[in-house]
Amino acid sequence: MKKQQAAFIDFFAQPLSRAAKVLLICAIVPVFFAFMFPLWNMSFKSNQYPNPLRMSIYANHLQGQKTADRDDLREINSLNHYIGMRPILESDFAEFTWLPFVIGAFMLLILRALVFGRIRDLVDICVLFVYFGLFSAWDFYNKLYNYGHVLSPDAPIKVQGFTPPIFGTEKIANFWVSSFPAGGSFALFAMAGLLVLALAVAVWRGWVWYVSARPPAQAA
Amino acid sequence: MSNHSNRSWLLHPLSGWVAFAVLLVAVYIFSCGPRPGVETRRGGGAATGGAETGSAASAALATYVNPGDLDEYYLFYSGGHSGQIYVAGLPSMRHISTIPVFAPYSATGYGFDDATKKMLGGYTWGDCHHPSLSKTNGEYDGRWLFINENANNRIARVDLRDFKTKQIIGPIPNLSGNHGSAFVTANTECVLYASRFSRPLGHAYASIDEYKTKYKGVVGAVNVDPNSGEMSYGFQIVTPPYDWDLGSTGKGPSADWAFWTCYNSEEGTGQLEKTASQNDRDYVIAVNWKLAEQATSEGKATDVGGIKQLDPAQVPGLAYLIPAPKSPHGVDVTPDGTMFVVSGKLEAVTTVFSYEKMVAAIQAKNFTGTEGGMPVLNYDSVKDKEVQIGNGPLHTQYDDKGYAYTSLFVDSAIAKWDLKTGTVLDTIPVTYNIGHLLVPGGDSSKPYGKWVIALNKLSHGQHLNVGPSQPECSQLIDITGDKMKLLYDAFTEPEPHYAQACPASLLHPIEVYPQAENKDPNAIWDVKDAGVARNGTKVDVKMVAVRSTFTPTSIEVNKGDTVSIHVTNIETTTDELHGLGIIEYNVNVVIDPGETKTVTFVADKSGVFPYYCTNFCSALHQEMQGYLLVK
Numbered sequence: 001m002k003k004q005q006a007a008f009i010d011f012f013a014q015p016l017s018r019a020a021k022v023l024l025i026c027a028i029v030p031v032f033f034a035f036m037f038p039l040w041n042m043s044f045k046s047n048q049y050p051n052p053l054r055m056s057i058y059a060n061h062l063q064g065q066k067t068a069d070r071d072d073l074r075e076i077n078s079l080n081h082y083i084g085m086r087p088i089l090e091s092d093f094a095e096f097t098w099l100p101f102v103i104g105a106f107m108l109l110i111l112r113a114l115v116f117g118r119i120r121d122l123v124d125i126c127v128l129f130v131y132f133g134l135f136s137a138w139d140f141y142n143k144l145y146n147y148g149h150v151l152s153p154d155a156p157i158k159v160q161g162f163t164p165p166i167f168g169t170e171k172i173a174n175f176w177v178s179s180f181p182a183g184g185s186f187a188l189f190a191m192a193g194l195l196v197l198a199l200a201v202a203v204w205r206g207w208v209w210y211v212s213a214r215p216p217a218q219a220a
Numbered sequence: 221m222s223n224h225s226n227r228s229w230l231l232h233p234l235s236g237w238v239a240f241a242v243l244l245v246a247v248y249i250f251s252c253g254p255r256p257g258v259e260t261r262r263g264g265g266a267a268t269g270g271a272e273t274g275s276a277a278s279a280a281l282a283t284y285v286n287p288g289d290l291d292e293y294y295l296f297y298s299g300g301h302s303g304q305i306y307v308a309g310l311p312s313m314r315h316i317s318t319i320p321v322f323a324p325y326s327a328t329g330y331g332f333d334d335a336t337k338k339m340l341g342g343y344t345w346g347d348c349h350h351p352s353l354s355k356t357n358g359e360y361d362g363r364w365l366f367i368n369e370n371a372n373n374r375i376a377r378v379d380l381r382d383f384k385t386k387q388i389i390g391p392i393p394n395l396s397g398n399h400g401s402a403f404v405t406a407n408t409e410c411v412l413y414a415s416r417f418s419r420p421l422g423h424a425y426a427s428i429d430e431y432k433t434k435y436k437g438v439v440g441a442v443n444v445d446p447n448s449g450e451m452s453y454g455f456q457i458v459t460p461p462y463d464w465d466l467g468s469t470g471k472g473p474s475a476d477w478a479f480w481t482c483y484n485s486e487e488g489t490g491q492l493e494k495t496a497s498q499n500d501r502d503y504v505i506a507v508n509w510k511l512a513e514q515a516t517s518e519g520k521a522t523d524v525g526g527i528k529q530l531d532p533a534q535v536p537g538l539a540y541l542i543p544a545p546k547s548p549h550g551v552d553v554t555p556d557g558t559m560f561v562v563s564g565k566l567e568a569v570t571t572v573f574s575y576e577k578m579v580a581a582i583q584a585k586n587f588t589g590t591e592g593g594m595p596v597l598n599y600d601s602v603k604d605k606e607v608q609i610g611n612g613p614l615h616t617q618y619d620d621k622g623y624a625y626t627s628l629f630v631d632s633a634i635a636k637w638d639l640k641t642g643t644v645l646d647t648i649p650v651t652y653n654i655g656h657l658l659v660p661g662g663d664s665s666k667p668y669g670k671w672v673i674a675l676n677k678l679s680h681g682q683h684l685n686v687g688p689s690q691p692e693c694s695q696l697i698d699i700t701g702d703k704m705k706l707l708y709d710a711f712t713e714p715e716p717h718y719a720q721a722c723p724a725s726l727l728h729p730i731e732v733y734p735q736a737e738n739k740d741p742n743a744i745w746d747v748k749d750a751g752v753a754r755n756g757t758k759v760d761v762k763m764v765a766v767r768s769t770f771t772p773t774s775i776e777v778n779k780g781d782t783v784s785i786h787v788t789n790i791e792t793t794t795d796e797l798h799g800l801g802i803i804e805y806n807v808n809v810v811i812d813p814g815e816t817k818t819v820t821f822v823a824d825k826s827g828v829f830p831y832y833c834t835n836f837c838s839a840l841h842q843e844m845q846g847y848l849l850v851k
Binding site: 157 | 730734792
């Protein structure tokens with residue numbers, strides 16, 4: 001048991017292969033796109049809004065489509081007040097503070113992995129990234145749930161609590177509501193993919209080294 | 221021989237003739253003329269061959285604009301004595317909106333809020349005839365639309381950025397019946413005006429017997445600030461008491477000149493239809509407006525009735541008179557500025573005058589006399605050609621292919637003729653009795669062509685019967701082919717005279733006022749800032765209008781207070797207008813998104829007076845209300 005534990009620890013203590021490190025460096029690149037493009041886009045289309053109302057959630061801010069003739073975020077809040085929904089305000093999104101912080105932390109972890117370069121460091125990053133991803137998804141769903149269910153009791157139009165879609169298109173009252181990931185999310189997916197690929201390459205190389213360093217006799 | 225059996229009458233010799241007669245009558249009734257008791261609807265007019273299915277379908281296609289698509293051109297009609305401007309689209313000819321100018325218009329609250337009330341200056345109506353788009357290098361530039369006002373001697377400027385009337389200048393001193401207006405010079409340096417009903421200057425009194433000596437006409441212009449469009453008094457010239465009718469500004473070589481026609485050079489009074497129509501010729505006045513401006517700034521003008529006025533006798537080279545056919549109604553400078561066309565409405569002749577020849581005649585001093593201090597040029601020395609055009613010719617417009625179109629009031633038709641040869645190529649009847657006509661861009665140096673719009677005076681029988689008070693008829697006619705083709709009859713409110721049209725791409729109006737542009741000191745942008753402030757008997761209310769609430773929802777004042785409500789519509793979305801109407805206080809203002817309006821009134825009635833949103837805004841528009849409590 002102790003031998004297996006030791007072997008396990010030894011395996012992951014191996015250095016990251018050069019290929020894995022290269023992939024790790026590549027994983028940094030998508031981060032810029034994660035901030036440049038929205039993470040998620042929502043649109044609201046109806047007969048009287050044939051040109052849909054659009055709202056984008058970025059990693060660090062909220063943005064509605066804004067033209068000379070229409071400020072979409074204000075318009076969405078204007079319409080939502082009839083059903084008692086809380087106004088969507090950037091100040092209500094703590095995410096815009098911790099998301100950049102977390103992504104920054106990942107950059108530091110990647111840097112650390114490049115410097116100290118052990119397979120276990122990459123495992124840490126991947127596990128944390130998965131956790132980050134799952135938490136973000138839950139958080140997004142929770143926010144949508146709250147907006148749709150915490151409705152003012154004295155709203156002029158009483159509607160049953162609803163959850164706007166996290167993915168896909170749904171009809172809510174007279175609106176077709178669409179919700180889809182955008183460039184920023186794809187960047188983060190790419191980053192996840194590169195991290196996983198880096199881990200796969202590191203583990204494969206590590207196995208090759210590990211096996212070559214230990215004579216077959218000891219394995220028996 | 222008579223036979224008494226049942227069918228004996230069939231064999232009677234006379235029966236054949238009777239049968240034949242019956243057949244003839246039957247053929248007559250069923251082949252031509254109306255059946256008794258059945259109303260016939262005339263088709264497209266005898267000359268155009270009636271509305272056959274094929275031509276009706278192609279005309280419909282030429283005017284149909286698919287739902288969701290937009291018209292290609294703006295059409296701005298003058299509203300005549302309605303005092304407003306009507307905006308329609310081409311080719312659909314649909315009325316799109318009304319721009320209130322000289323009369324209150326509760327639909328948009330024009331004339332009810334403090335700013336527009338002040339602009340109207342106490343007048344509740346106006347008579348506007350001739351709209352004019354602003355120009356740069358003789359071409360429309362889409363900045364402003366000017367329009368004259370005949371009854372109260374004013375000119376208005378509409379800003380085409382938001383389609384609102386921004387300034388009304390006047391009553392202009394000494395001007396009387398501002399009809400020959402509001403024509404714009406080639407670079408919008410100034411806007412013309414002229415007196416239609418001569419009267420004593422400076423509001424002096426003189427009896428009608430002294431018409432020839434004490435009554436005077438004036439022609440002049442207001443200057444336009446090139447940046448803001450703000451109008452200010454420019455030159456004015458005193459003339460004998462002729463009735464100045466219509467004007468036209470020069471372009472290209474003639475850009476420094478302005479032209480007007482007059483009738484009643486007889487200086488008649490009483491029954492003008494007789495006394496003003498005795499002479500065979502009246503006059504065109506050619507004014508060097510550049511020189512007029514210069515002379516005025518050089519101090520050659522004297523103050524008359526509050527405005528600087530020039531006497532042509534004192535300023536050589538200022539103005540010249542050119543004889544024109546009897547009681548001319550229109551003068552129209554050609555797009556290249558080399559000719560001006562004048563039609564005598566009581567003659568069947570249109571005269572083409574040459575600007576070059578006019579300049580030569582002036583140089584050579586080819587004068588036949590002097591009137592009112594102005595040299596009268598020799599008619600034949602300025603005339604280029606005369607066109608035998610038809611009965612009652614009035615106005616001429618030009619297309620982009622070298623053709624001219626003249627309206628014929630008496631013939632109730634339009635004549636198309638070649639400017640170079642003077643040959644009439646086509647005529648088309650119109651319903652009925654056309655006044656002005658418009659080829660889009662036809663009074664600029666770059667006509668757009670495509671159509672001529674007939675602005676007719678009588679519409680009877682062309683529309684559903686709506687009783688004695690009838691609308692006006694304007695007709696869209698295609699001019700792209702050799703022959704003119706009637707496409708559509710449109711009916712408007714009373715009473716367009718002239719119009720202007722430009723491509724839709726020339727204008728870029730806004731639909732929401734940006735907050736940054738709202739410089740009103742009483743504008744507020746948050747419901748938190750709304751409230752009532754009292755200063756003695758003056759109460760100022762700052763109000764916010766946004767779907768679907770007015771804040772504050774109640775206002776308490778004392779009887780006798782002067783109440784000013786400053787309401788801001790804080791919406792940022794197009795078409796989200798709110799109206800504020802106060803029951804029994806005769807108040808209605810409509811506030812556009814991003815706009816602030818102030819309405820001031822004395823709370824002279826005590827009691828409780830609801831106020832509510834008058835312009836439909838939202839699902840809960842009915843609930844958008846409040847109470848004015850007057851103790």
